[in-house]
Amino acid sequence: MPYTPRHKTDRPSVAGRRAMGAVMASATTVGAGLATAAHAKADAPWNVWDRVASCESGNNWSINTGNGFYGGLQFTKSTWQAFGGAKYASSAQYATRDQQIYVAQATLRVQGPGAWPVCSKKAGLTRANGAAVRVDPGSGTKPAPTPAPPSRGGNRALVIDGIIGPLTTASTQHWLGVRQDGANRLNSRTIVALQARLGVHQDGVVGPVTTAAMQRYLGIARDGGSHFNYRTAVALQKYLNSKGM
Numbered sequence: 001m002p003y004t005p006r007h008k009t010d011r012p013s014v015a016g017r018r019a020m021g022a023v024m025a026s027a028t029t030v031g032a033g034l035a036t037a038a039h040a041k042a043d044a045p046w047n048v049w050d051r052v053a054s055c056e057s058g059n060n061w062s063i064n065t066g067n068g069f070y071g072g073l074q075f076t077k078s079t080w081q082a083f084g085g086a087k088y089a090s091s092a093q094y095a096t097r098d099q100q101i102y103v104a105q106a107t108l109r110v111q112g113p114g115a116w117p118v119c120s121k122k123a124g125l126t127r128a129n130g131a132a133v134r135v136d137p138g139s140g141t142k143p144a145p146t147p148a149p150p151s152r153g154g155n156r157a158l159v160i161d162g163i164i165g166p167l168t169t170a171s172t173q174h175w176l177g178v179r180q181d182g183a184n185r186l187n188s189r190t191i192v193a194l195q196a197r198l199g200v201h202q203d204g205v206v207g208p209v210t211t212a213a214m215q216r217y218l219g220i221a222r223d224g225g226s227h228f229n230y231r232t233a234v235a236l237q238k239y240l241n242s243k244g245m
């Protein structure tokens with residue numbers, strides 16, 4: 001059975017919850033003795049990334065899941081390349097653990113813990129504890145500058161990564177003629193302006209009707225989606241680039 005990364009909320013079985021409860025109860029007698037040592041390590045950036053990797057891939061830094069996610073921290077190839085991973089390897093599973101963490105830190109600084117929506121919560125990942133170390137593992141111990149946000153290249157074109165983040169949102173707002181407010185997603189005000197452009201009901205919510213209208217406007221097949229999925233975001237980014245936004 002192919003490995004499935006933890007990018008959606010999983011619900012443990014009743015038996016699993018009971019077993020977990022039993023383990024937790026039996027562990028209370030030894031937990032106090034380990035608490036001090038665990039707390040001392042808790043804030044080390046490498047430790048928090050190991051916890052994320054444990055959740056995402058079972059700490060298998062060379063894993064290829066077979067479903068588009070690679071390496072210990074389960075990068076897609078587009079994210080890996082967009083955040084500088086290509087200078088280490090063509091795909092994350094071929095890079096070292098330290099190199100994968102360095103690229104993950106660059107991702108974290110732009111996208112936040114939500115890039116790993118389930119495992120970041122389980123691991124306690126934050127911008128502060130995950131991006132504290134900024135040493136390029138390909139250049140010894142010399143600190144490397146923080147990578148520039150990869151949603152735009154030198155020609156100000158959006159990277160086609162299928163992620164509607166701050167820069168794609170800003171470009172969309174520029175295209176629609178609304179104020180660029182630094183939001184990291186399409187807020188209701190932007191969606192209302194978009195719905196007006198698409199000629200659909202302006203309720204500020206992206207649902208099946210708005211999604212279908214957006215796909216039709218962008219010239220891609222309608223897929224019955226209820227939100228702007230990866231292929232819709234990719235088409236939007238390509239459209240914005242063609243308009244010089």
